Amino acid sequence: MKMKIAVLSGDGIGPEVTKESVKVLQSIADAFGHDFQFKEALVGAIAIDQTGNPLPEETLVLCKNSDAVLFGAIGDPKYDNNPDAKVRPEQGLLKLRKELGLFANIRPITAYDSLLEKSPLKKEIIQGTDMVIYRELTGGIYFGEKQLNEEGTVASDLCEYAQYEIERIAHLAFKAAQQRRKKVTLVDKANVLETSRLWRRVVTSLAKEYPDVTLDFLFVDNAAMQMILNPSQFDVILTENMFGDIISDEGSVIGGSIGLLASASVGKGTALFEPIHGSYPQATGKNIANPVASILSAAMLLEQFSLHEEARLIYKAVETMLNENIGTIDLNKDNPSSTSEIGDVIVKLI
Amino acid sequence: MKMKIAVLSGDGIGPEVTKESVKVLQSIADAFGHDFQFKEALVGAIAIDQTGNPLPEETLVLCKNSDAVLFGAIGDPKYDNNPDAKVRPEQGLLKLRKELGLFANIRPITAYDSLLEKSPLKKEIIQGTDMVIYRELTGGIYFGEKQLNEEGTVASDLCEYAQYEIERIAHLAFKAAQQRRKKVTLVDKANVLETSRLWRRVVTSLAKEYPDVTLDFLFVDNAAMQMILNPSQFDVILTENMFGDIISDEGSVIGGSIGLLASASVGKGTALFEPIHGSYPQATGKNIANPVASILSAAMLLEQFSLHEEARLIYKAVETMLNENIGTIDLNKDNPSSTSEIGDVIVKLI
Ligand SMILES: CC(C)[C@H](C(=O)O)[C@@H](O)C(=O)O
Numbered sequence: 001m002k003m004k005i006a007v008l009s010g011d012g013i014g015p016e017v018t019k020e021s022v023k024v025l026q027s028i029a030d031a032f033g034h035d036f037q038f039k040e041a042l043v044g045a046i047a048i049d050q051t052g053n054p055l056p057e058e059t060l061v062l063c064k065n066s067d068a069v070l071f072g073a074i075g076d077p078k079y080d081n082n083p084d085a086k087v088r089p090e091q092g093l094l095k096l097r098k099e100l101g102l103f104a105n106i107r108p109i110t111a112y113d114s115l116l117e118k119s120p121l122k123k124e125i126i127q128g129t130d131m132v133i134y135r136e137l138t139g140g141i142y143f144g145e146k147q148l149n150e151e152g153t154v155a156s157d158l159c160e161y162a163q164y165e166i167e168r169i170a171h172l173a174f175k176a177a178q179q180r181r182k183k184v185t186l187v188d189k190a191n192v193l194e195t196s197r198l199w200r201r202v203v204t205s206l207a208k209e210y211p212d213v214t215l216d217f218l219f220v221d222n223a224a225m226q227m228i229l230n231p232s233q234f235d236v237i238l239t240e241n242m243f244g245d246i247i248s249d250e251g252s253v254i255g256g257s258i259g260l261l262a263s264a265s266v267g268k269g270t271a272l273f274e275p276i277h278g279s280y281p282q283a284t285g286k287n288i289a290n291p292v293a294s295i296l297s298a299a300m301l302l303e304q305f306s307l308h309e310e311a312r313l314i315y316k317a318v319e320t321m322l323n324e325n326i327g328t329i330d331l332n333k334d335n336p337s338s339t340s341e342i343g344d345v346i347v348k349l350i
Numbered sequence: 351m352k353m354k355i356a357v358l359s360g361d362g363i364g365p366e367v368t369k370e371s372v373k374v375l376q377s378i379a380d381a382f383g384h385d386f387q388f389k390e391a392l393v394g395a396i397a398i399d400q401t402g403n404p405l406p407e408e409t410l411v412l413c414k415n416s417d418a419v420l421f422g423a424i425g426d427p428k429y430d431n432n433p434d435a436k437v438r439p440e441q442g443l444l445k446l447r448k449e450l451g452l453f454a455n456i457r458p459i460t461a462y463d464s465l466l467e468k469s470p471l472k473k474e475i476i477q478g479t480d481m482v483i484y485r486e487l488t489g490g491i492y493f494g495e496k497q498l499n500e501e502g503t504v505a506s507d508l509c510e511y512a513q514y515e516i517e518r519i520a521h522l523a524f525k526a527a528q529q530r531r532k533k534v535t536l537v538d539k540a541n542v543l544e545t546s547r548l549w550r551r552v553v554t555s556l557a558k559e560y561p562d563v564t565l566d567f568l569f570v571d572n573a574a575m576q577m578i579l580n581p582s583q584f585d586v587i588l589t590e591n592m593f594g595d596i597i598s599d600e601g602s603v604i605g606g607s608i609g610l611l612a613s614a615s616v617g618k619g620t621a622l623f624e625p626i627h628g629s630y631p632q633a634t635g636k637n638i639a640n641p642v643a644s645i646l647s648a649a650m651l652l653e654q655f656s657l658h659e660e661a662r663l664i665y666k667a668v669e670t671m672l673n674e675n676i677g678t679i680d681l682n683k684d685n686p687s688s689t690s691e692i693g694d695v696i697v698k699l700i
Pocket residue numbers: 074075090093245541542571
């Protein structure tokens with residue numbers, strides 16, 4: 001199989017971890033006789049530094065002309081602590097999601113048996129957790145109109161949803177549930193928000209097309225509790241953009257390290273694969289960041305193109321490695337491997 | 351001391367738990383020679399059923415003419431699952447907060463030593479947790495304009511904040527921090543939201559008036575992780591309405607039961623005291639709900655009127671009771687006490 005992969009490694013630890021997943025993809029290509037062409041492009045703070053634009057036109061064109069995008073991380077403290085910055089790294093990622101029409105962000109959360117002890121949660125709580133979050137990614141308060149009055153004293157963000165935006169991701173979530181434990185939980189705040197009531201109405205009506213799937217509802221405040229109290233109750237969680245951002249980062253604690261969590265963003269255009277973690281500036285350049293989330297994102301990329309056998313090899317390699325207690329410092333304090341060593345171990349296991 | 355207390359016990363388990371906190375307040379009054387006058391009024395689903403209005407005018411007038419409001423819980427599944435309901439129980443609480451100008455909701459979260467084992471989190475993670483969340487309560491997306499187009503296909507909620515709304519609660523948070531460990535953490539999503547950037551700007555500038563307090567920032571997604579990974583890092587958390595709703599319910603898992611968490615809502619008018627938990631319909635009428643959150647809310651009420659000695663008695667009684675492993679079914683599965691028994695135990699200990 002021939003595939004053009006745009007590599008946008010971005011900021012902070014992005015380049016370090018992405019380098020490892022490219023290494024892993026290349027080894028898969030070698031082993032299976034595929035032809036993966038990697039092309040790098042700028043995004044985020046580094047793109048602002050070099051071009052003034054967090055998503056240079058060139059990068060966007062490359063992504064549109066590629067079969068998949070492998071994304072690193074985005075963000076830089078120098079912008080975070082400057083509320084007056086006109087251009088921000090995150091705009092690059094948000095614009096890319098929008099331009100590629102990536103309306104669904106898919107985030108699987110599983111508790112690896114070998115890591116049950118690493119979680120801040122008790123073993124008996126997380127055991128058996130196997131959920132996937134479908135987060136809407138191109139709507140809601142992220143993309144609604146933003147205003148700031150001239151005096152800079154009143155600001156607003158509009159959260160807006162249209163029925164079709166809800167339907168298209170809901171269909172994906174229900175279809176996923178059909179292949180899993182057949183349960184969808186809609187997370188919203190329908191007792192307060194008009195948009196949430198629209199979600200509830202649209203999803204309830206669409207659920208009739210999937211009679212084999214059970215639909216239930218949770219207010220987001222309660223969901224934030226249930227995620228910790230009893231995470232194994234969840235199969236597929238469906239939710240809007242902002243709630244999905246919060247709930248899925250929260251859920252990342254279940255697995256013991258956010259450095260393990262991958263995601264796929266799919267929709268109309270080229271699909272994008274990225275770790276859930278951020279740019280983690282404190283670790284940048286130290287060769288200590290956990291590349292597993294990026295490597296698992298590469299596996300999700302392969303699955304997207306029905307290269308299931310290849311993806312399975314990566315999953316298995318990661319599991320074997322974790323079972324052998326090989327990990328970066330977030331997982332193995334006493335005898336940590338470096339970022340690049342982890343990539344090498346996975347390649348060897350493949 | 352003479353005090354008029356409006357009792358709005360509301361829906362679900364609200365009446366059961368509030369009955370116990372009234373009992374406790376009465377015993378305090380008896381012991382200290384205070385004169386507490388309790389007057390009940392309708393709010394929520396029960397108010398809709400009886401008057402068509404979730405906050406009858408009479409109730410509002412009573413609250414305005416009282417020294418404090420003791421609130422139970424609100425909400426009924428028959429409205430939750432009906433996105434088309436025109437009148438909703440929650441509107442009663444939201445309107446009450448707005449009418450009384452209760453812009454700050456104060457939610458302390460502590461890990462009781464005797465309950466360290468009950469939490470889904472590991473003991474070493476929660477030990478020493480002692481934070482208080484200052485949640486803005488009368489602004490943001492809860493109160494911004496809501497729209498639904500005629501066809502019912504597009505909905506929106508406006509999140510809006512003005513500088514003065516941020517300043518007044520920020521002052522309270524910084525003052526609280528001065529009495530505590532001198533740290534304020536602002537939780538926002540300043541990399542995406544205009545309102546969050548306004549929060550960051552206003553709070554940063556106001557922090558200069560409190561040179562003895564350290565201010566730091568967390569994006570809400572990261573905060574949702576940190577709350578579980580390392581809750582003892584927090585002293586005072588300051589945040590907007592919706593993020594506060596989510597983060598504080600999430601934080602409730604630290605203490606082992608949401609049935610322990612009290613809150614005070616303060617601002618311009620009569621202050622209101624309520625447990626964080628909801629109406630918990632499944633437990634209604636069974637005399638099994640945990641009244642401790644309501645009883646601790648009553649203690650916060652006493653503190654508000656500088657009755658510190660009285661409040662301390664309640665805190666001590668609750669702690670003694672928990673140390674003796676006396677609790678409702680959420681805390682003591684093997685030998686649970688009933689709701690009213692817990693009230694009696696506290697009264698006896700006082
Ligand atoms: C970087 C930021 C804009 C982004 C988001 O909030 O969507 C990130 O947190 C994520 O979850 O991918």
